[in-house]
Amino acid sequence: MKWSFNDLAQVSTDALAQGADLSADITQNLLTTNNVWMMLSTALVFIMHLGFAGVEAGFGQAKNTVNILFKNTVTPIIGIVTYAICGFFLMYPGFDVPGWFGFDGAGWSMFWFAPENADVTAGYADGGYTYWTDFLFQAMFAATAATIVSGAIAERVKLWAYLLFTVIYVGIVYPIIGSWKWGGGMLDSWGFYDFAGSTLVHSVGGWGALAGVILVGPRIGKYVNGKTVDKPGASVPLAVIGVFLLWLGWFGFNGGSVLSADPGLVSFVLVTTSLAACAGGLGGFLAGYFVFKRLDLGMVLNGILAGLVGITAGADVINPGPALIIGFIAGILVVMSAVILDKMHLDDVVGAVSVHLTCGVWGTLAVGIFSTNPDHSFLTQLTGVAICGITAFACAFIIFYLLKVTVGIRVSEEHERTGLDSHEHGIRGYTIVYDE
Template identity: 75%
Template sequence: MMISTALVFIMHLGFATVEAGFGQAKNTVNILFKNTLTPIIGLVTFYLIGFSLMYPRTAEPGFFFGFDGFFPQMNEGDQTFAYTSGAYTRWTDFLFQAMFAATAATIVSGAVAERIKLSAYLIFTLIFVGLVYPIVGSWKWGTGWLDALGFYDFAGSTLVHSVGGWGALAGIIVLGPRIGKYVDGKVVDKPGSSVPLAVIGVFLLWLGWFGFNGGSVLSGDPEAVSLVLVTTSLAACTGGLGAMFTALFMFNRLDLGMVLNGILAGLVGITAGADVISPNYALLVGFIAGILVVLSAVALDKFHLDDVVGAVSVHLTCGVWGTLAVGIFGFKAITNDNGEFINAAGNVVSTAAEAANALSFSSQLIGVAACGATAFISAFAIFIVLKYTVGIRVSAEHERQGMDSHEHGIRGYTIIYDE
């Protein structure tokens, strides 16, 4: 679990390099500054309040809201293996989940890059990670009402990725596009600072996903972990292929940026069902995610929704798809104490296939809608309040000249020639 936690932590380096690579050189320091502060704020906030909101022991199963008080509450045995019957301690649980919380906020960072005020972003992150993410997450992972409904999200296609994606969508709507991004109905390309850096970032994220999904097994069980890592990797591969072929068909070119986002799309798509979708179907889930990420990026540009790194397309669109895919392809057989197969209604059925209806499409759809509405409305409200109080967008002059020199006083790329 601690190794998996470390791998999820490495994902923050992946996000930082992807965003810095896709962003313009004049904003590199600003992007890296946000990505440095995000895990810091995420971990501290989750320690102060988030963990007790997300896993409230005092709440009855099926709750809508629960809170155990500030700071992680420790009972006898929590700091020993007794906490999880020999698997890991409560401190391990906290740190692993805190990394997930910080990831949800990082998703927003890339979408709103190059024009958001640093202060506004940091305030948003504080509220979003501290309150919105853990409350929504508690509905499933904290044994809340979505868990009782039968909603299934193994490692967070919805609870992490689409929640972050909805926050990103709200942000780009309120912020508006970058200056000069859309001119006379045409999309103006703004080349990133470093393609190699973006590629490095994607592979770091893929590496981190071995901890993100693999660690979500919550044990070292070789059968379960190996299946999860296989489905995760296969979906990443076909996600890249799906994006490559779709971009080739639509743009008549081999678009590396789309392939990179296709890999991430496949990873996001399989995350909800990595343990209940077969490897064969994982190939299909990833491939469809790769197609969707390209179509989504084109659609956002049609509506002049400027997403610097494609975060909404990767995390929101493919997070929703992956969660719904569990209701289509999930094969997990649910049994009662007598070993009999039961369906979502709790009735005994004759086959494992019928029991797989416990992972029903309707419960997945309800979960996606509930989490999406809550995350989007909350994020939109936070951004609106910030817009009319502290302000959320830098001046036009600062945006044109680059945020590095104005907010940080240094540049991300500096060539010094000796006299």
């Protein structure tokens, strides 16, 4: 059979068309795969709020259970709504020239008034998933930063004061600090690295918690004659369930921060995340036994969370061996930090400052020590930690102070002694009804 020039040209044209169709199919399938993984990660991060609720209610006293659960229910609501109103567009303006403040007015208008004009894909994320998926995933992170504060100041903070703080801190402070790295701001241009938020989420929340603990003050009877008085939690099983839910959610927190369904990188991140959690639990176990001369379950639980926080900054650039080291050191640090805070009479109900602030700082600095990327330097990491820390603490302190001198931030002594559930909510968290 003889082929004419026109026949060959037609074959070439058909092959090119088929290749273009195949390329389009691959692109669409990749978008779908990435987007499904990101939505699953969003769900995993969302379930972390149930984990935080379990930890806080478990470590808190029974008389304050409803108050604690109320805060942990309303916090993600406030976080997601405020992020939709302004946080998303403060955090991701896409700095044309790296700076300290930006606002994507066009994005805000598109989100609220012309959603049909929203790009199908998030172009600033290389088109790997939809614009709407990106918003929801990032909103879960914003709500997490607020939840950290809740646990530290539980059992004596006024509910309305806490909610007002959350609106301002999550709606404005958190996204602006986050934009300095994740929005392409100044810290990003300096080479500061924080993969999933050891600093931008956890230590920012931790600094807020520290400011709250200082200004709200310790619970009545926590420190007597120089001694620390333990206040037994309502439910150890609930606290354990909460920690395991947080560990589960961290697969989405860190795994989703890959921002794609890349099988190699996602699986690598999940391995380093899990190893750090295990090592953190071991570090908390051993340090707790050395310090308190007992098998302290609370320190094991917080050690697990400490390891998770510690690896979050560099889960994608730190190999499994160093991940174990980072987690183990974090587990020790969380115990040491808790002891020091008690000596300073800084009452943190769940250990939020020790877990999220102390280990968030450690994890971010560890990137400058253990990262496989030679461009990551310890000095740059230290600079970023300092700038974010000073800003977050100063803003949180000012917000809490203004609330203290206006609406007040602490409940009355009577309400604190008898429990917030009965006075503020009219119901108890644990009620036994006997048939007469």
